[in-house]
Amino acid sequence: MKQQKPRNGNNSCLGVHGIESLIRSLIKRHKTPFLIIRRAALKKQLERFRRCLPEVTPYYAIKANPLPGVIKTFIKLGTSFDVASANEMKRVLSFGSSPSRIIFANTIKTPEDITCAKRRRVRLLTFDNEPELYKLAKHYPGAHVLVRIKVANTGSVVELSLKFGAEPDQAFFLLRKAKALGLVPMGVSFHVGSQSKNVENYLQALELSANIFNEAKGAGLPLKIMDIGGGFPIEHFDNEIGINFERMAAQIRQRMKAIFDRNVKFIAEPGRFLVGPAGILVTQVIGRTFRNNKNYYYLNDGIYGDFSGMIFDHCRYEFKTLRRGQKFLSALAGPTCDSFDTLSMNEEIPELYVGDVVYVKNIGAYSCASAVPNFNGFPPAKIITI
Ligand SMILES: *Cc1c(COP(=O)(O)O)cnc(C)c1O
Numbered sequence: 209m210k211q212q213k214p215r216n217g218n219n220s221c222l223g224v225h226g227i228e229s230l231i232r233s234l235i236k237r238h239k240t241p242f243l244i245i246r247r248a249a250l251k252k253q254l255e256r257f258r259r260c261l262p263e264v265t266p267y268y269a270i271k272a273n274p275l276p277g278v279i280k281t282f283i284k285l286g287t288s289f290d291v292a293s294a295n296e297m298k299r300v301l302s303f304g305s306s307p308s309r310i311i312f313a314n315t316i317k318t319p320e321d322i323t324c325a326k327r328r329r330v331r332l333l334t335f336d337n338e339p340e341l342y343k344l345a346k347h348y349p350g351a352h353v354l355v356r357i358k359v360a361n362t363g364s365v366v367e368l369s370l371k372f373g374a375e376p377d378q379a380f381f382l383l384r385k386a387k388a389l390g391l392v393p394m395g396v397s398f399h400v401g402s403q404s405k406n407v408e409n410y411l412q413a414l415e416l417s418a419n420i421f422n423e424a425k426g427a428g429l430p431l432k433i434m435d436i437g438g439g440f441p442i443e444h445f446d447n448e449i450g451i452n453f454e455r456m457a458a459q460i461r462q463r464m465k466a467i468f469d470r471n472v473k474f475i476a477e478p479g480r481f482l483v484g485p486a487g488i489l490v491t492q493v494i495g496r497t498f499r500n501n502k503n504y505y506y507l508n509d510g511i512y513g514d515f516s517g518m519i520f521d522h523c524r525y526e527f528k529t530l531r532r533g534q535k536f537l538s539a540l541a542g543p544t545c546d547s548f549d550t551l552s553m554n555e556e557i558p559e560l561y562v563g564d565v566v567y568v569k570n571i572g573a574y575s576c577a578s579a580v581p582n583f584n585g586f587p588p589a590k591i592i593t594i
Contacts, residue, residue, distance in 0.1 A: 231490050240589075241489065243514055243571070243590070246594055250278065260458065263474050265473070266482070269289075270290065273577050277591070278572075288310065290310075297310060297328060311333070317344075322348050332353075334397050354396060354397040355374055356374065357417065363409070364405070364409065372399070395431040395434055396421065398413045399437035400413055403439070405441050410460045411463050414436070414467060415467065421472065425469075434472050444524060488567060489514050493566065503536055503538040509586075509589055510549040514588070517571070531559070544586060
């Protein structure tokens with residue numbers, strides 16, 4: 209048997225026994241549902257990112273999980289941050305981040321939020337259209353800007369190019385326009401879509417971006433920052449195939465080195481990759497019945513809660529139990545008075561009883577972040593940071 213240290217969470221790679229003993233010990237002291245966030249796993253993912261992409265500075269996209277414990281941990285570890293609104297910006301600053309370590313990466317910003325960035329000295333912003341440049345020039349002259357381009361999101365679970373990104377052949381025009389308006393054109397950004405399993409998206413986007421860098425350099429407007437966005441995938445299921453971050457990163461790194469000048473600074477905006485593996489959601493069965501020829505189990509967290517990612521993030525999870533033995537086709541549902549609050553119609557799980565635990569790993573991103581607190585009076589899952 210491997211030694212496990214579930215109590216302090218120092219062991220960044222918990223096996224099934226480690227996770228189960230951690231759950232058994234926490235459930236004695238805390239009411240379910242609860243979401244365990246493991247700092248050791250946050251650190252491990254950040255180290256993985258830095259090891260595989262050493263030239264790329266990660267700006268953690270806090271929308272994936274804005275919990276204080278997560279932000280504070282990443283500040284301690286020296287991470288930078290990607291924020292999408294003045295409130296996210298203030299949140300990161302309030303925990304002690306330097307404004308120079310923040311990128312305001314929502315391409316559409318309200319005048320008030322732009323003014324807030326100016327006051328708080330958050331200088332790096334993204335944009336993807338001409339009207340936004342006029343807005344920026346008016347409310348934040350001298351701001352440093354990256355043009356976000358539209359890139360392929362093929363095979364990504366969450367499509368982001370439907371709503372964002374300038375046509376790549378317009379990018380240079382927009383950067384020149386930015387300069388004419390008194391802004392400082394710094395470079396290019398893209399997002400290949402979230403949970404992007406297809407490395408080609410990154411490679412093609414890098415090629416498109418390098419062309420813009422070359423065009424700008426040729427015109428005497430050299431660019432300095434290449435922002436490769438987020439989208440880095442994680443495994444939501446044990447032994448999931450088709451996801452190999454190490455190999456993906458190696459290909460991205462090789463291409464970056466081959467097509468960009470040495471003095472270009474690379475940054476990225478990982479969200480899911482840094483925080484997803486750190487979360488374990490623990491729920492309990494609060495009711496059971498037999499319907500449609502299968503066992504139905506009602507859990508105390510659902511679609512309106514920490515499983516909100518099943519809707520907004522198009523995510524699927526692996527439901528696990530502490531029971532062993534013969535498995536039966538079962539359905540899992542959340543606690544609210546809404547049939548839509550159904551988590552799965554076909555799980556193969558052992559027979560469960562009221563009070564039994566159902567838990568899900570790798571649920572740290574886009575879970576509590578997008579939950580609706582107290583719908584139907586059900587409180588949000590308690591957060592336990594270890
Ligand atoms: C959502 C988002 C991210 C984070 O994406 P992940 O897929 O979680 O890595 C980064 N940048 C921008 C602009 C985003 O909208």
